[in-house]
Amino acid sequence: MPMADGADKEKRTVKGKIMTYLVTGxxxxxxxxxxxxxxxxxxxxxxxxxxxxxExxxxxxxxxxxxxxxxxxxIRRLSDRKFDAVIxxxxxxxxxxxxxxxVYDLQTNYQSTVLLLDLARKTGCKKFIYASTMSVYGDHNPPICSEDATLVPKSFYAVGKAASENYMRIYSEQFxxxxxxxxxxxxxxxxxxxxxxxxxxxxIYLAMALSDHKINVKGSKDRFRDFVYIDEAADAFIKALGREEGYDVFNVCTGKATTVEQIINIIKENLPYDVEVQYSEGTPGDQFGIYGNYDKISKALGWKPQIGFETGMKRMIEWAVKDHR
Ligand SMILES: NC(=O)c1ccc[n+]([C@@H]2O[C@H](COP(=O)([O-])OP(=O)(O)OC[C@H]3O[C@@H](n4cnc5c(N)ncnc54)[C@H](O)[C@@H]3O)[C@@H](O)[C@H]2O)c1
Incomplete structure (x- = not known):
């Protein structure tokens, strides 16, 4: 089992464990x-x-x-625990x-961050890593975003994530x-x-294709996103554990845009039956298209995506067909 970067064998506790982590979710x-x-x-x-x-x-x-x-x-009941990092x-x-x-979104995504940051402060925990989102950027022209792009959140979800980031910055500076x-x-x-x-x-599209042989797309087929395979996303969190001081923010992205139409085509090509596609009105606050620049995380943490979307999607389809449905 790989140790987190920076983990130190000398820190082995009486229970024989090296580090103690709180990983929510x-x-x-x-x-x-x-x-x-x-x-x-x-x-x-x-x-x-x-x-x-x-569970x-x-x-x-x-x-x-x-x-x-x-x-x-x-969260208060964890005040007597010592965590090396909160993730x-x-x-x-x-x-x-x-x-x-x-209100539910605010409590779940934003209030929780403040409660956990304060737990870290009160218990002497020195590392805090957070699952923020590209949604904080909103729509940009051109649509490729680096970390210094202006934040124009379009949903309450994105506002809560951007606010959480700012709380982290201040907790870092002050504590x-x-x-x-x-x-x-x-x-x-x-x-x-x-x-x-x-x-x-x-x-969502894959689940619809498997259960109904029909995909209902909310919004345009030309919208696009930047897809990161789960193992590589997990790796970014592990690499972030190596950071020892200060506040920083990193894109976790591949620098490649994939359209809704391309996703659907990969799904259709990899299923043994026809899949009907319907289009309906988009959802509020949905970004039209965005992809990211990963230079910063690559230089600072040595993280680089390797798995192309088609390769990852084929793995996912195979898993979903065999193990899920
Ligand atoms: N999946 C993505 O593409 C993506 C992109 C950007 C950001 N994120 C962020 O990453 C995080 C995880 O996303 P995911 O895709 O694994 O979603 P998920 O729904 O699979 O996992 C979220 C987990 O959090 C738990 N949870 C939700 N609200 C909670 C609460 N109030 N208290 C305790 N547990 C709660 C859920 O039961 C679930 O186990 C989220 O914070 C999300 O905003 C995800």
Missing amino acids: AAGFIGAAVAKRLTGDNEVVTIDNLSTGR DNIPPGVEFLKGSVADADL HIAGQSSGEISFEDP GIACTALRLFNIYGIGQNMDNLKQGMAS
Whole structure:
């Protein structure tokens, strides 16, 4: 089991573990992948309310606290624990849901960050890593974004993530916590929730194609995104553990744009039956098209995407056909 960068054998505790991590949302897609990379040599604790995650997703060996990351009492109960890092991944990740219930979105994605940052401050935890999003950029022309692009969030979801980043910056400046915000672009791959039709472009279309042989696209087929394979996204979190000081923000992206039409074509080409495609009105706050520049994370953390979208998507389709449906 690989140790997190910077992990030190001398830190081995009485329980025989090297590091202790709080990874929120380990019953979900990204949280499970990150927690899995850390178990073994390290002690890993997760908080998850199972709102979109499943208990059987949580990797073996992870201590599971069922509850909400927005619950101040639950977070307070962790005040006597010592974490080497907090990796905050739990959250609701749908712009659409943030319009349906802005208060729920605020509590889950933003209040939770403040509660966990404050837990880190009070317990002397020196590292905080956060699952932020490319949604903070909004629409740009040209549509390729580096980290210094102006933030024009278009959904309450994106506002909450941008606010969380700013809280991290100030907690870092004021209290010396090394804070890293990872602006995840579209993460996809094996293990993605195929029952949630409100989050994850590739997984939504694939789930529809498998269950109904019909894909309903909300918005234009020309919209485009930057897709990052799950294993590589998890790797970015592990690499971020190597940061020892200050606040920084990194794109986690591939620098390549894939359109809705291209995604659908790959799905159609890899399924043994015809798939009908229908178009309906777009969802509020949806960005038209965006992709990212990954120079910064590549230089600072040595992270570089290797898996092309078609390769990753074929893996995902094979998994979904065999193991899911
Ligand atoms: N998947 C992507 O493409 C993507 C892109 C950008 C950012 N993100 C961010 O990454 C994070 C994880 O996304 P994911 O794709 O793994 O989603 P997911 O739904 O698979 O996982 C989220 C997990 O958090 C849990 N959760 C939700 N609200 C909670 C709460 N209030 N308290 C405790 N647990 C809660 C869910 O039960 C689930 O297990 C989210 O914060 C999301 O905003 C994801």
